[in-house]
Amino acid sequence: MRLSSLADYAVVMMSAAARHCGHAKVNATTLSAETGIPLPTAQKLVSRLSSAGLLESSRGTGGGVRLARPPAMITLADVVEAVEGPIALTPCADSGAHDCALEGDCRVKPHMNIANTAVRGALAGVSLASLSGAA
Numbered sequence: 001m002r003l004s005s006l007a008d009y010a011v012v013m014m015s016a017a018a019r020h021c022g023h024a025k026v027n028a029t030t031l032s033a034e035t036g037i038p039l040p041t042a043q044k045l046v047s048r049l050s051s052a053g054l055l056e057s058s059r060g061t062g063g064g065v066r067l068a069r070p071p072a073m074i075t076l077a078d079v080v081e082a083v084e085g086p087i088a089l090t091p092c093a094d095s096g097a098h099d100c101a102l103e104g105d106c107r108v109k110p111h112m113n114i115a116n117t118a119v120r121g122a123l124a125g126v127s128l129a130s131l132s133g134a135a
Contacts, residue, residue: 001119007083009037010045011131014079017055018071018132025064045083052082071132077123087120 003011016034020026032042046065049055054074057065067074081087090100090112100106 001089003080004084006041006045007080009035009041010049010079010083011076013037013042013045014049014054014067014074014128015132017065017067018074018128021067021071025058025062025066027064031065049079049082052078054078054082067128071129072127074128075124076126076128076131077120079128080123087116087123089116089119 012035013031016031017026028042028046029039031037031046032039035042037045046055046057050057050065053068055065056068057063077087
C-alpha cells in the first residue's frame with residue numbers, strides 16, 4: 001500500500017501550515033516555496049483541504065490560509081481522506097462499492113474490514129502536531 005503523490009504532498013503541506021499556526025495566514029505561494037511542492041499542486045491542495053474543512057482560506061489583502069483547528073486535532077487520516085477519500089484497502093472495504101466479481105462467495109471480505117480499521121486507526125493516531133513539531 002502506498003499513498004498517492006498528492007496525498008503525500010498534502011501531508012507535507014499541512015505540516016508546513018501547522019508550523020505557521022498562531023501566526024499570520026500563509027498563502028499557497030509561501031507553502032510551495034517552503035515545501036518544494038509545485039505552485040499549481042499547492043493551489044489544488046489548498047482547495048481540497050479547504051473543502052474538507054482542514055484549512056480556512058480567505059482572499060484579498062491579508063488573505064491566505066490557516067489551519068481550521070489546532071494541529072493536535074488534525075490527524076494523518078484526516079489529511080489522507082481529504083485527498084484520497086475514505087481509507088479502503090480493497091473495494092469491499094468501502095461501504096459504497098460493490099464492484100468485486102468475487103463478492104458473493106468471498107470468505108476474505110469480513111476480515112478485510114478488520115485490516116482496514118487497523119490502518120485507519122494507525123493513521124488517526126498520528127496528529128499533525130506530532131508531524132510538524134507544532135503545539
